[in-house]
Amino acid sequence: MAGSYGSTLRYKNVERIKSIGKHTLLGASGEVSDFQEILRYLDELIIYDDMWDDGNSLGPKEVHNYLTRVMYNRRNKFDPLFNSLVVGGVKNGQKYLGMVGMIGTHYEDNHVATGFGNHLARPLMRAEWHEDMSFEEAVKLLEKCLLVLLYRDRSAINKFQIAKITEVGVTISEPYALKTFWGFLAFQNPTKGAEGSW
């Protein structure tokens, strides 16, 4: 939930997950102003689709594809939107999860991540994700990843939101904090016997 300003943790209440239409959740990392612009684009897209009033509605696959085109075309004009996006949702019983980067790189998978998550979270998810996980298992896995990122990413703060989307609808949790662990014996006196080291 952090909005950084250089190395200052300036804003501590930024909502980075928004719901799009009836079937999609969008999460963003990177420049907040660009994310807000993307939300405007999507708003227009959803409204125009809705105006057809034909019983059809844009699902996560369509939103993902649209965002991919937007990001890639901006990259080609050397004027990128500085975001990495996670797009997920359920439509007609079909689950979908994808990622789009600021240069238009995109893919679909059972688990995706942005930024440091690519290095720290994806290995954890590769090891522990399996088909037909329960909601509780999924939350536990996500929290495991979030904690590692909190320890190791300078731009992270201890404030998170977890969002869930099912055929029934969307839930975005209230912001909450995780317990951190500092009780390793080695943390107490790390330079004992090696004065001047870390």
Place this chain on the structure above:
Amino acid sequence: MDPDLSAPHSMGTTIIGVTYDGGVVLGADSRTSTGMYVANRASDKITQLTDNVYVCRSGSAADSQILSDYVRYFLNQHTIQLGQPATVKVAANLVRLFSYQNKNMLQTGLIIGGWDKYEGGQIYSVPLGGTVLKQPFTIGGSGSSYLYGFFDQAWKDGMSKDEAEKLVVKAVSLAIARDGASGGVVRTVTINAEGATRNFYSGDSLPLWHEELEPRNSLLDILVSGASPEPMSI
């Protein structure tokens, strides 16, 4: 965005040195970063130079380590030749010598704090260029930017040991809340006539500041305790 793992290790840092009635309290955070990656979340930035003099290090991890190693070595020789503990003033000026003469190559800001029988507790600030300044209290590192206003208001002369330590811990904790380059635990070293004492304040024992929340084990605990919101449907 690849973490720049070949970026020099820098201790973004928040470091503080404060005198009180009878000694000094030195404080620091514990985050060492390589670019945006936290290379060490439990570093010890308060380094011993002699039994009675410690230094808080900030800036380049390598530069500050090598400088304190050199100073420790020479201070050790000096103590032997002198026949009694080195004074804080001598330690500070030795640090200044290295800092100033190598100013083109070094990038480290230091706070020297200690106690000797001649002048009691003293704090010396040695910032980037190699200036030495004796001060009743001083702050350093990237996190210190967020503390100037705080100290303008909260500092007072003649504090007790406990007041001084509480002030230091509160200040480092405030800086950690706003500086991405500072984080982890708060370490303090208190030095007086009796000697030097280390303390450790872990992340979860620090107070919560604006827009910070009480830590929990998991979202599932919140959901189970009955606050389960109905899914939004449009």
